[in-house]
Amino acid sequence: MRPLVVALVVAACSGPRPVVITTPPPSVEDAPRCTEREESDGWVRLEDCPRVAWTLALPSERPAGSARDEARALLRDYGLGVPPGATLRDVEIVRYDVWGASETQRTRAVVFPRRAGEPAFALSDSWVPWPVHALGPVVDPAVECERGLDMRARAMDLRERLARRRRVAEDAEHDTPESEADRQDFEAEQAAWADVRRTCPWVAWPLLEDVGRHDLAERTTTDATSDALVRVGLSESLVFGRALTHYMQGLDVIARAEVDVAWRLSRELTTNEPAEGEPHSTNLSAFRVELERRAQAGPVPDPEVPEDGPVPESFVAPLVASLENVDARQQGQPGGIALSRDLRVDALIRVGEPAVPALLECLERDERWTRAVHFWRDFAPSSYTVLGVHEACYVALANILGEDFFDFGSTGGNLTNAQSRRVVAGNVRA
Known part of the structure; x- marks a missing residue:
């Protein structure tokens, strides 16, 4: 008789001079390389890349003069930022979730400088880099962010138009059901904001400064504080979750780099108690220990056992x-x-x-x-x-x-x- 099956439940000012674009540091000649395959749509697919984490050669810290300068200094404390030579281009990344599923997504991102054959990394929706699976065309950040500002103005106009219509409805003495015009304006507004993000991602403003477009960088970030500029997708909880999904897929090198970022973020806590909704630092400590253990021990093979029946x-x-x-x-x-x-x-x-x-x-x-x-x-x-x-x-x-x-x-x-x-x-x- 087969044993009982038990399912375990476990639960704004003039800035410094433009940065001179440099090439990335030389790499080891015999280091493993990616295979680059050009596709019919002009994209370059990176295949068989070695499993490595990102490295950043950041420019020297600039004197504090604006919220953006302060934000760059804060990012440096976390080992993050936009290195000289980065470009704005379309990329393909793969997102994983805690269910174990994956989603391949093409998006616009800030791509770190690299030599041909090296793995690629990019900033998309946060300051933590994503491994890149394919590279699309390079675009001009100034041109695209000017377009993004025009799109943002349209989104704001749609939002205000919808708000005016709703205020009129609220002034009425009876309930007014949502009109077709309300629904269309709301959908158009959401689409406009999506176009803004696809055209000029939030993390692109350092590129504008590096090419001397401080005025455009200021208009892009409006009056955001340095903390707001840094906290784009950079909460300890979000970085921890992303590292865990990479760990689930066996991408331990990437997970370790992300855990190190989450660890540095957790050092900001002033008490021994975690902030609401944040993982406790001891979880991060245990995570780091496990990743280090796996790196030192190497992979463990699965034995080939009989598919059915008794196992010796x-x-x-x-x-x-x-x-x-x-x-x-x-x-x-x-x-x-x-x-x-x-x-x-x-x-x-x-x-x-x-x-x-x-x-x-x-x-x-x-x-x-x-x-x-x-x-x-x-x-x-x-x-x-x-x-x-x-x-x-x-x-x-x-x-x-x-x-x-x-x-x-x-x-x-x-x-x-x-x-x-x-x-x-x-x-x-x-």
Whole structure:
């Protein structure tokens, strides 16, 4: 009889002189290179790129004279910014989510300088770079941002027109249903703002300054403070969430660079308590430790086990070792993750009782992470929790023995606490 399947639930002024455009620093000649393939639409696709993080050769800090100068100084503190030689162009990036899905998107971005064959990185919706999968045409930032300002003026006109119509409706003594004109103006306004973002992204203003267009940079950023200029997509929670989705895909080098940014952001906290909606710095600390462990240990192969039927006891050790590759995904929210359906966990279940001693040892002592992530809601990165290898071991144990030994209080319940793990192991042995 097949063991019971247990699904684990875990829960404005004249600025400095224009920057002289420079080439990027020389790279190591024998470094791995990308394959560049030109496509019919003029784009260049980057294939088989080495897994590396971005590097920035930032210009020297400029004297504070405007909010933008202060913003650049703040960005430097985080190891971020726009290096000399960057360009504005269309790019293709891939966004991942906590469900494990991916979305390929073409957007306009600030692309870092690079030599032919090197990986490309770009700033799109935040100051944290994205790996680039394909490069489109280079455009003139001054021309495009002038166009963007015209588009922004149209969006503001549509917003004001809609607001005037709604004020008239509010002055009426009776409720007035939304008119077709209201709906059309609202949709047109949203489309206009999308055109603004596609034409001149918010992070493009340093390019304007670097070519001497300080007037245009000022009009583009209006009266934004230095903090507002920096905080575009740069909250600790958002960067943490993005790093976690890259980690889920095995993109550890990118995840480590993003975790380091989130770590520097977390140092701004003045108390030991996290800001509301932010991940606690201890989560970041554990994340960094796990990424460093994986970098030093190298990848663990998945053993080739029989697809069906019993699995020999000789596979227990390599299967337990491979549990750090578990990548089961959550299927609902709130909800749990059916770890028992993972091929590695299933193989251990099929080993049966001979696997129990090694699984108990794993339950009590294994501190590694899997690549499976539980969450309360996908829009709340502070709720993202990586499942531990010991949790996969528990699921295998419960299935082999046909009994649950741990009471989950919610979909976020887990066995993170070492004492609770020892108690559960004791219950199993009893």
